[in-house]
Amino acid sequence: MFFKMKKTLRDVDIRGKRILVRVDFNVPIKNGEIKDDTRIRAAVPTIEYALQQDAKVILASHLGRPLKEQKKAAEAGREFNQSAFSLRTVAARLGELIGRNVEFVSDCVGDSAQSACSNLAGGTVLLLENLRFHEGEEKNDAAFARELGALCEVFVNDAFGAAHRAHASTEGITHFVSQSVAGLLMAKELEFLGRTLDNPLRPFVAILGGAKVSDKIPVIESLIKRKVDKLLIGGAMAYTFLKANGYTVGKSLVEDELMPKALETEEAARLAGTEIILPSDHQVVDSYDPLNSRKTIPVDFTNTGLVGLDIGTETVERFSAVIKGAKTILWNGPMGMFEEEPFDQGTIGIALAVAEATRNGAISIVGGGDSVAALNKAGVGKEITHVSTGGGATLEFLAGTPLPGVEALEEIQT
Numbered sequence: 573m574f575f576k577m578k579k580t581l582r583d584v585d586i587r588g589k590r591i592l593v594r595v596d597f598n599v600p601i602k603n604g605e606i607k608d609d610t611r612i613r614a615a616v617p618t619i620e621y622a623l624q625q626d627a628k629v630i631l632a633s634h635l636g637r638p639l640k641e642q643k644k645a646a647e648a649g650r651e652f653n654q655s656a657f658s659l660r661t662v663a664a665r666l667g668e669l670i671g672r673n674v675e676f677v678s679d680c681v682g683d684s685a686q687s688a689c690s691n692l693a694g695g696t697v698l699l700l701e702n703l704r705f706h707e708g709e710e711k712n713d714a715a716f717a718r719e720l721g722a723l724c725e726v727f728v729n730d731a732f733g734a735a736h737r738a739h740a741s742t743e744g745i746t747h748f749v750s751q752s753v754a755g756l757l758m759a760k761e762l763e764f765l766g767r768t769l770d771n772p773l774r775p776f777v778a779i780l781g782g783a784k785v786s787d788k789i790p791v792i793e794s795l796i797k798r799k800v801d802k803l804l805i806g807g808a809m810a811y812t813f814l815k816a817n818g819y820t821v822g823k824s825l826v827e828d829e830l831m832p833k834a835l836e837t838e839e840a841a842r843l844a845g846t847e848i849i850l851p852s853d854h855q856v857v858d859s860y861d862p863l864n865s866r867k868t869i870p871v872d873f874t875n876t877g878l879v880g881l882d883i884g885t886e887t888v889e890r891f892s893a894v895i896k897g898a899k900t901i902l903w904n905g906p907m908g909m910f911e912e913e914p915f916d917q918g919t920i921g922i923a924l925a926v927a928e929a930t931r932n933g934a935i936s937i938v939g940g941g942d943s944v945a946a947l948n949k950a951g952v953g954k955e956i957t958h959v960s961t962g963g964g965a966t967l968e969f970l971a972g973t974p975l976p977g978v979e980a981l982e983e984i985q986t
């Protein structure tokens with residue numbers, strides 16, 4: 573057992589209490605308009621549950637990196653638009669989503685925040701201004717964390733995507749409140765990425781892709797410890813493995829210095845009974861004539877000027893067959909340069925196979941912005957058992973790294 577489940581706001585008495593919920597409202601806003609409200613929607617179940625309990629709901633979030641941007645603007649002699657980093661617009665959007673007024677206070681600490689929080693009635697919602705307007709947030713400053721803690725009686729962390737950072741609102745605050753628990757979104761992430769993957773129904777198949785092997789090696793090592801049955805590797809990271817195994821890979825992206833580590837990982841997999849499966853054909857372009865040269869070639873690149881940009885059709889079929897035989901599937905990272913058509917085909921093929929396996933009863937867990945974008949492009953985003961909301965946090969959690977924002981929450985005693 574790798575992971576200990578955390579208490580959620582359902583496990584503690586929040587009735588009528590002031591609860592501070594750390595949410596992730598870091599949404600894209602352009603010219604005052606919210607371009608994608610997925611993250612706001614994701615926080616609604618926790619907020620609605622708290623309101624049913626007649627709790628006084630105080631919400632806190634970051635939005636972008638205002639202090640960094642302000643510094644950059646000052647250095648470049650540009651004007652800094654502070655209001656572009658205000659959460660005020662988010663309060664209005666949240667109000668529409670939950671069908672009630674969401675109060676807003678233009679600071680997250682200090683007199684205005686304190687008086688807004690102490691005057692809250694049961695069953696009302698207040699959104700604090702951007703935490704990152706204060707240096708103390710990212711520095712995990714104790715005095716700032718204490719001020720946040722003083723606003724509430726119970727702390728609820730529902731921002732899984734920010735849990736890998738020890739910031740004042742994710743870790744520091746827990747030292748200044750008597751109870752710190754997970755929100756429902758956080759709990760769902762922990763349930764799937766923690767509990768399900770600790771005790772996977774087998775066969776357990778993982779699919780990893782993307783460009784950077786360095787990011788994924790710790791994940792591979794952790795998956796091998798969990799005795800994943802089959803590990804499919806696609807994307808540019810496959811070229812480091814293929815080259816390490818003596819194949820020529822033309823001008824494809826390779827991290828040469830990681831080839832010994834790739835071989836070491838393969839050996840660890842072999843000893844643990846994990847089968848690593850690499851691509852056997854590729855969509856390539858000629859680096860000297862990229863527009864006219866797209867073709868599928870088998871694994872050994874004889875023309876050394878070729879660049880592999882996607883897995884080939886045979887590989888999609890081989891990988892899909894493995895995926896369709898799985899009972900638990902974990903996928904992180906695209907199979908190719910999927911932002912550029914037609915090099916999205918491998919990734920879309922895998923998305924379709926994962927969706928089909930899920931329809932046939934498998935549990936599927938997908939993380940990483942690129943794989944999630946591919947699911948949506950393939951029109952199967954809603955068919956996946958769990959789509960993780962974290963980027964860096966998901967990878968770190970999968971690699972078995974303790975996340976400070978999760979570690980600080982109360983455990984369920986068993």
Ligand code: AMP
Pocket residue numbers: 781782783784785787807808809825880881882905906907908909910911942
């Ligand atoms: P990562 O951040 O490591 O998950 O990598 C994601 C990026 O890898 C995406 O932007 C893809 O375009 C890129 N990528 C995946 N496969 C390839 C490839 N064969 N060649 C170049 N880039 C790739």
